[in-house]
Amino acid sequence: MSKAIVINSYGSSEVLSYQEKVINEPAANQIQIRNTAIGVNYHDVYVRSGLYKTLPLPGVPGCEASGIVEKIGDHVQGFKVGERVTYCTREYGAYATHINISHDKVIKIPNFLSDELVATNFLRAMTVEMLINRITSVDSSKKILVTAASGGVGRLLCQWASSLGVKVIGSVGSQEKIQETKMIGCFETLVSSDEGFSKKILEVTEGKGVDIVFDSVGNDTFETSLASLAPCGYLINFGQSSGPVKPLLMTTLAEKSLSISRPILFHYFGTRENYEKMASSVFKAFEDDIIKVSNFLPFDLKDASGAHDTLESRKGGGSLYLIP
Ligand SMILES: NC(=O)c1ccc[n+]([C@@H]2O[C@H](COP(=O)([O-])OP(=O)(O)OC[C@H]3O[C@@H](n4cnc5c(N)ncnc54)[C@H](OP(=O)(O)O)[C@@H]3O)[C@@H](O)[C@H]2O)c1
Structure with a gap:
């Protein structure tokens, strides 16, 4: 039993x-x-x-x-x-x-x-392995925004990306969580509900916006995530902690030639060989x-x-x- x-x-x-x-x-x-x-x-x-x-x-x-x-x-x-x-x-x-x-x-x-x-x-780190290695190029030329930066996936993502030389901006739900993100590689952290959020993103990216947003919050942050992107930027929405994202018009993406994806970890496991490769990368x-x-x-x-x-x-x- x-x-x-x-x-x-x-x-x-x-x-x-x-x-x-x-x-x-x-x-x-x-x-x-x-x-x-x-x-x-x-x-x-x-x-x-x-x-x-x-x-x-x-x-x-x-x-x-x-x-x-x-x-x-x-x-x-x-x-x-x-x-x-x-x-x-x-x-x-x-x-x-x-x-x-x-x-x-x-x-x-x-x-x-x-x-x-x-x-x-393990599952969270496998998710980060997917986000960093398997969706779009994440390298030291990039500035990225990570929502819920102090959350379970967020903090692993900030650490792994910053170790590659990526410039990481975090966003968090409240002022008291900012301190935690200083230890995990964020060069700047903003409170997601801050009215001047998009303006601050422009200030810390020399007026360009970020190359990639990793958004796990979903409904509450989706619009500011799109607004934070530089032209030709990439929004990776991999979660919905605040609720599902509303339908999106293709013309919204055309305004800045943006790309978007909604990856699910289990689809990226593929073969046993690939699953083992991802696990080895996480353990390392x-x-x-x-x-x-x-x-x-x-x-x-x-x-x-x-x-x-x-x-x-x-x-x-x-x-x-x-x-x-
Ligand atoms: N696509 C995939 O394959 C995959 C894999 C793993 C996880 N996920 C998803 O990624 C998301 C984050 O996972 P996690 O493990 O990092 O979760 P977590 O550790 O619980 O962190 C979630 C964070 O989201 C923020 N948040 C914003 N609005 C919220 C709300 N209304 N309710 C609760 N939290 C809210 C909170 O941070 P603040 O207070 O700072 O806002 C919270 O700490 C989840 O939606 C999860 O399902 C997806």
Whole structure:
């Protein structure tokens, strides 16, 4: 028997219900993992609220965790019982003590990384790997704007980009978050609701605007993100923490010959070979201290609702994890 958080109907964090669940033997291509630390992502909030209807109900949410290999399906090679592993999955099921998961999602955790660091930041760091290496050229000639710069993905993105010599401007939701962004490579940080936001962007970019905006806030920042771009600039909208972006006219892009994309990490995994390559690149970035995280905030699996409430109060992204 395993224990799991089950969603029976969409709603607020109260719909996250802690239940017993039967765990079957792993299928031939699966590995059974005993989770030790489970990641909490905004994606889980969208699944719970019903914004994303990608989890058939009743269902167990959760896209990532660290754990220990407990059982191995007959056709699986290359893994041993007792190994420390992690996984990212869009088939969900991570909010549980145990999961049976296809072996091609499973990655071994290097010794130098803790279970909690991987559970809290593997998916986020993979997202940053995608944003920096796989969408448009991000190099030292570029000035970029990162919204929610002190958030879970934002702070990794600022650190990784600034390590490449990119000039990073951050935006945050409140004055008190500015200080945090000084440690992660932002040469300037602005409060996103500041009335003079666009004017300040022009001031710090010699009147040109930025080359790329990485916008994870969505609805509340989308217009200022477009306005912050230099001609021929690139808006990468990869999240919607404040709500989905409204429809956009192509003529709006034509005003400055702008490009726009809405990437989703899971589409960029591609083959197993590519997934491993992205994971190696992320592990190397942690090993080389290009990206660093130090604060962790555990919640009991039973109290997944507490973790969701904290995340939705704009705190704790990249530090929250569930202990089964
Ligand atoms: N496309 C992909 O494949 C992919 C992968 C990973 C994550 N994402 C998305 O990227 C976004 C950020 O993820 P994350 O892990 O960095 O999240 P996070 O750590 O929770 O950070 C989100 C930040 O967004 C800001 N925010 C602005 N308006 C908000 C609102 N109404 N409610 C809550 N937060 C608000 C807050 O910072 P301020 O207070 O400074 O504004 C908050 O700290 C999420 O939408 C997530 O789903 C997408």
